[in-house]
Each structure stands twice: as C-alpha cells, then as structure tokens.
Amino acid sequence: xxxxILNSGMGTRLGDLTRDKPKGLLEIGGGYTLLGRQLExxxxxxxxQAVITTGxxxxxxxxxxxxxxxxxxxxxxxxxxxARTNYIxxxxxxxxxxxxxxxxxxxGDLVLEESVLWDLLLSPVSVMxxxxxxxxxxxxxxxxxxxxxxxxxxxxxxxxxxVACQPAYRFRAEDFSAWLTAIADFVQRGDVRxxxxxxxxxxxxxxxxxxxxxxxxxxxxxxxxxDLAQVGHRFLKTLG
Numbered sequence: 001x002x003x004x005i006l007n008s009g010m011g012t013r014l015g016d017l018t019r020d021k022p023k024g025l026l027e028i029g030g031g032y033t034l035l036g037r038q039l040e041x042x043x044x045x046x047x048x049q050a051v052i053t054t055g056x057x058x059x060x061x062x063x064x065x066x067x068x069x070x071x072x073x074x075x076x077x078x079x080x081x082x083a084r085t086n087y088i089x090x091x092x093x094x095x096x097x098x099x100x101x102x103x104x105x106x107x108g109d110l111v112l113e114e115s116v117l118w119d120l121l122l123s124p125v126s127v128m129x130x131x132x133x134x135x136x137x138x139x140x141x142x143x144x145x146x147x148x149x150x151x152x153x154x155x156x157x158x159x160x161x162x163v164a165c166q167p168a169y170r171f172r173a174e175d176f177s178a179w180l181t182a183i184a185d186f187v188q189r190g191d192v193r194x195x196x197x198x199x200x201x202x203x204x205x206x207x208x209x210x211x212x213x214x215x216x217x218x219x220x221x222x223x224x225x226x227d228l229a230q231v232g233h234r235f236l237k238t239l240g
Contacts, residue, residue, distance in 0.1 A: 001101070002049045002050065003042050004052075004105045005106050007035065007055065008082045011109070022061045029232045037235075038110070039072065039074075040070070043072055051097050055090075077094045086192065086195060088192055103171045105169040110219065111234075112129075112168060112218060123170050126170065128165055128210075135164065142162040143164075144161055149205065149210055150209040152201045153195075155195075179199065218235065
C-alpha cells in the first residue's frame, strides 16, 4: 500500500494564510499541521511508503517533512506548472511511482479522524469517503450512486442519487491503474485544468468504486479561513 498526498495547489482562497507557505503546512490545532497530522496517522497505522506532490514552496514543504523524521519512505513529485494546471497533472506526474500498487489517495487539505483512515486502509474494495447524512454542498464534491457504486464525482452533480463526499480514496491496484490511464488520456490532449475526477467520470462506471460511509465522522477539506476555524474546532474535539 502506498499513500498519495496531493499538495500541489496554491491555496488562494486562504488569502494571507498561504502567502508564504503551502496549504499543507497550515496549523489546525493541537500543534499539528494538515500534512503533519496526515503523515503521523499514516505512519501509526502502518503505511511505510508515501508519494507527495508539490507546487508552490516545494522546498519548504520537503524540509518540513524531512524534519518530522518519520519511519516512512517518502518521495516528492514536483508539479512545476502548478499555476496553470489542476491536480490531474500532478497525479499524472506521480503515476510511474504508483501504477501497479494499491493506493490510498488523500487531498493535502483533508482533516480526517483515525477511524476513517482505518476503514479506508482495511477496505477490500476500492472506496471513496461519503456522508449520506450530510446535506449536498453547493460548491464541493458530490458522488453520484448507481446500484451501490459511485459512477461520477463532481461539484456540479445534484439530485436524489447524489451524496456528499470527500477526496479520500482507497484503490485496488488494477482500479487505480485504470484511473491513471484515463488521466493520461486527458493530459496527452492538453486537458489539464480540470479535476482528475473528470477522467474518472469518463470511464462511465467501468471502475468499481464503492461508497465508504462516514456517518458524521470528521473527514473534511479546508478551503478557506472559515473552514479552517470550523474544521480545526472539530479536530481538537477528536483529540480529547
């Protein structure tokens, strides 16, 4: 099992908070940063290999991770064109390190509690975190379900067959390879400003991805200062 953590975004919606550091180094409370907490949990749960994509402030992020001195083999994949591409390009650049491996995929701005990560790691099938008890967000990811599987993921999906979801995935090796192949098709034709989930959607349900229910547990992205305050408050509660 390898972990892929996407940290190539610019974090512009956070304003001055990401003016001189990458989003992954934002403090979320309890002495933790976003990336530090993710890596600590992964290490505690037995994940020994991670791939981290980088964008702005790459050297700062790499230095921070090395300073954690975790017992993990961590490889950094820079996306030097981060300002003009979305993370579909970063995933494509990381593909040679991941193709053929079971993969846990996390966006770098996710805060999630340990039990969620456990469930992802232990799943025998490919899954994405969803919360059918939560209202559908206006601007964030929703997953469309059909016969118990996720067949599309996007921000513009609405309807009774959709549920709120978060970009926390666990893939069987063959399933992740199928997504990487679809991503490569998008990149080769220059379609690099879209979400990687657009390539997943192009598979039209041929990739067997199942919902992993959160049941209200903490698994949320931090996109703006309001998210940072709200999710940080919830995170501190999980620490007891």
